[in-house]
């Protein structure tokens with residue numbers, strides 16, 4: 001007690017601060033030394049600073065080039081250190097196309113816990129880190145996404161595209177009025193998902209300026225994702241603040257909160273049994289499938305269903321609109337591609353008012369190749385999505401990667417392997433013609449196109465995305481002659497990794513004139 005009094009009397013504030021900082025620095029230095037020299041991953045090559053501290057990743061995600069620069073930095077690391085690199089203290093990235101399906105396999109691997117809450121929907125299937133919980137949730141929603149169900153929605157998707165096509169004729173044809181395809185396809189994707197998943201129409205494709213509240217919300221969500229991933233306390237802190245205050249204080253979070261509240265309202269309608277739209281819907285919605293799936297009551301709470309609703313829109317909206325935009329740009333920017341596609345579409349559909357079904361369109365080789373190549377150069381999702389084994393080692397070459405380690409690859413790395421995709425930055429649909437094999441002469445080339453990822457967490461919405469892409473591109477390019485307007489490759493280039501690839505800040509999008 002006497003010693004305590006003595007210390008208290010003789011320690012001024014400055015001394016306490018200096019002591020605290022010294023202790024913290026000693027701890028940080030010790031931890032860094034342990035991670036670089038004694039950690040189980042210490043033999044994996046990579047920059048020592050990335051091995052020593054998570055701040056290395058944080059810096060690249062937040063600062064250079066306006067943020068979202070870590071994926072490109074990882075590519076540089078591979079050029080310097082080889083196919084396996086340690087990209088942060090607890091994660092390795094493997095850039096070996098033959099190893100991709102070992103990481104993204106059907107085994108019950110977890111996702112990173114620090115990624116779970118970054119979009120404030122930790123209970124959604126998409127975000128669920130724990131493999132067993134994920135499997136249960138995925139099984140509940142899977143019937144909604146089944147290919148045969150989506151096939152049945154083809155005529156509905158066609159009806160939406162018909163309306164867009166009509167507007168292109170009525171409002172844009174022959175006028176010097178540019179149409180921003182990013183916005184048009186954003187409205188289409190938004191209407192498809194909300195109608196099919198929730199039996200609710202926001203009539204986005206009818207909006208005068210092709211505006212969609214989801215565009216701003218999802219765009220703001222992905223643009224804040226590095227902050228909310230690197231500083232995991234941001235979301236819990238925000239959740240303590242009343243929504244009204246967040247909306248008043250933050251123009252970035254306002255559309256996100258509004259989007260969440262809109263989804264909450266939908267779920268409330270559903271649970272109360274008062275939703276006229278759901279009762280009258282001719283198809284089973286996402287929610288009717290979940291409620292019929294036999295999940296226990298704790299999986300059917302308002303919060304859980306709201307998280308699922310927000311995530312399905314988020315997962316399907318930005319990716320599909322981007323892929324359609326990328327496809328349209330490259331088709332229009334390459335006259336021979338445009339010409340060949342038009343010829344195929346005219347031969348297959350002599351009467352432009354009669355567009356083939358999705359199943360029939362899938363048999364058109366050049367259209368299919370254009371879509372495959374757009375998915376390759378659009379990447380889908382560029383940010384790595386690490387897999388973690390809780391109890392077994394990953395073996396790669398001479399490296400044994402212990403349980404608990406994040407292991408990743410990504411579409412950006414996969415899609416630029418020159419031995420698989422020669423001249424990989426060039427849009428060449430021809431590379432897909434004839435269903436060719438990959439470099440080993442055994443596996444099909446399509447196995448190396450991983451825009452939808454692979455394995456137990458592969459994209460559930462893949463059939464819906466393909467259906468939408470086939471119908472939209474076939475209709476637009478069969479019925480209309482388009483011309484790029486003040487648009488360059490920059491508009492569809494990957495400049496920032498905001499989970500999805502983003503063009504340079506200030507991009508005006510892919511703009512076209514309708515002849």
Ligand code: HEM
Pocket residue numbers: 125126127138193311312315316317319320323379380381385450451452453456457458459460461462464465
């Ligand atoms: C071209 C369009 C699309 C692309 C490129 C794409 C890509 C992806 C990728 C790469 C993943 C895996 C992410 C990860 O491992 O963390 C994923 C998951 C998912 N996607 Fe898609 N997606 C597209 C369209 C859609 C659509 C239209 C929907 C829904 C309507 C959808 C719903 C989902 C869901 C629910 C998951 C989570 C699956 C799970 O965790 O088990 N996606 N998507």
